[in-house]
Amino acid sequence: MAESVMRRLAVALLSMLMLAAAVQAFAHDNDPTRPPAAALPTAQDEEAVPAGPQLQSVLITYGTPPRKLAVIDGVTVKVGDKVGAATVQSISAREVILRTGRARQVLKMYDDGEAPASAAPAARVDRVRAKAADNTQDRTPERTQDRKQDKLQELQEKLLEKILEK
Numbered sequence: 001m002a003e004s005v006m007r008r009l010a011v012a013l014l015s016m017l018m019l020a021a022a023v024q025a026f027a028h029d030n031d032p033t034r035p036p037a038a039a040l041p042t043a044q045d046e047e048a049v050p051a052g053p054q055l056q057s058v059l060i061t062y063g064t065p066p067r068k069l070a071v072i073d074g075v076t077v078k079v080g081d082k083v084g085a086a087t088v089q090s091i092s093a094r095e096v097i098l099r100t101g102r103a104r105q106v107l108k109m110y111d112d113g114e115a116p117a118s119a120a121p122a123a124r125v126d127r128v129r130a131k132a133a134d135n136t137q138d139r140t141p142e143r144t145q146d147r148k149q150d151k152l153q154e155l156q157e158k159l160l161e162k163i164l165e166k
Contacts, residue, residue: 053083055096055107070096072107 057071068091069076072083081088086098086105098105 052105053086053098053107055109058091058093058096058109060091060093070107072096 053072055070055072056074059067059069061067067078069078070088070091071077072088075083077083077088079088079091083098086100089097089099089104091097094109096107098107
């Protein structure tokens, strides 16, 4: 009888050790939510990740009123907003300038030489800005009144021509 108890105890102990080893192996290697080893970050990847805020997108509209927005680390900001301890000082088509006290940090949309072929040339951006400035100046009350008077005079001249034709 002692032999059968010892045998059962040995089988139970061996079974428990095998079960513990299998659970540990399964939990570590066969996690269905764990990405494949090739997708896991390596030490080289961690060095390549830049520190600090990252400029992700810029939106500039030159209407009335003009809007300048930037997306930094997934958060939409405008001039004067805070990004951590820094304040957004300016937003342009290709960069955002942050200021922390006297320190100035420039976040670029693209590293030098990395701008895609579809990026607008600076001359085109300048033309768009100039046109937007002209449109803004044309919307002053004086210019609007001048345009109305010009249109009224033009209509009066057309009416006079039609009357004289008859």
